[in-house]
Amino acid sequence: MPQILVILGRQGSGKGTQAALLAERYGVVHVSTGDMLRAAVAAGTELGLQAKAVMDAGNLVGDDIMIGIVGERLAAADIGARGVLLDGFPRTTAQAAALAEIAGGAGPDLAINLDVPIAEVTERMLARGRDDDTAGAIARRLELYEAETAPLLAWFEDRGCLSTVDGLGTEEEVFARLAEVVDGL
Numbered sequence: 001m002p003q004i005l006v007i008l009g010r011q012g013s014g015k016g017t018q019a020a021l022l023a024e025r026y027g028v029v030h031v032s033t034g035d036m037l038r039a040a041v042a043a044g045t046e047l048g049l050q051a052k053a054v055m056d057a058g059n060l061v062g063d064d065i066m067i068g069i070v071g072e073r074l075a076a077a078d079i080g081a082r083g084v085l086l087d088g089f090p091r092t093t094a095q096a097a098a099l100a101e102i103a104g105g106a107g108p109d110l111a112i113n114l115d116v117p118i119a120e121v122t123e124r125m126l127a128r129g130r131d132d133d134t135a136g137a138i139a140r141r142l143e144l145y146e147a148e149t150a151p152l153l154a155w156f157e158d159r160g161c162l163s164t165v166d167g168l169g170t171e172e173e174v175f176a177r178l179a180e181v182v183d184g185l
């Protein structure tokens, strides 16, 4: 069983940036489902064509599609050898259940909740100006995070693998806090 780490946080919490830094420091494979979907959109694949409208509206791509993509990716040899840091997955209880099944019934080894308040992430998303960062899509994504993803925190907590890290501060400050948690593994 490869080592499975998960990072959760509202969009705009800096989890993508921090996940890339953590993957580099600890040698695990960084798997960002948002990056995978954006690559599919850019390549104009069937998946990309389906996902684009959903992403632009700030909605979630269907569980079956996401579970399929991630399941396939987790089966690859590099992850078996190095372990994985999942960024952006799971986002729903169905995805969390699928991940547990892949992990042989257990939770991940560690789930990090990168905590940044709603007001702060809204400001950051408006400032980064990505294609899907319209005011409507931002509001929708935050609403879906509270409704679909935040309940996973309790799910990870019950499995004893949740660590919450304060995501306010400079990139270096936040990274140091995250590294301390991963070092404790």
Ligand code: AMP
Binding pocket: 011, 033, 034, 035, 037, 054, 055, 056, 058, 059, 060, 061, 062, 066, 087, 088, 089, 090, 091, 095, 141
């Ligand atoms: P992100 O880069 O993580 O902010 O993801 C960008 C967009 O991709 C999200 O707003 C969703 O539309 C879609 N997406 C990424 N990961 C998932 C997932 N695990 N489940 C459903 N949709 C996802």
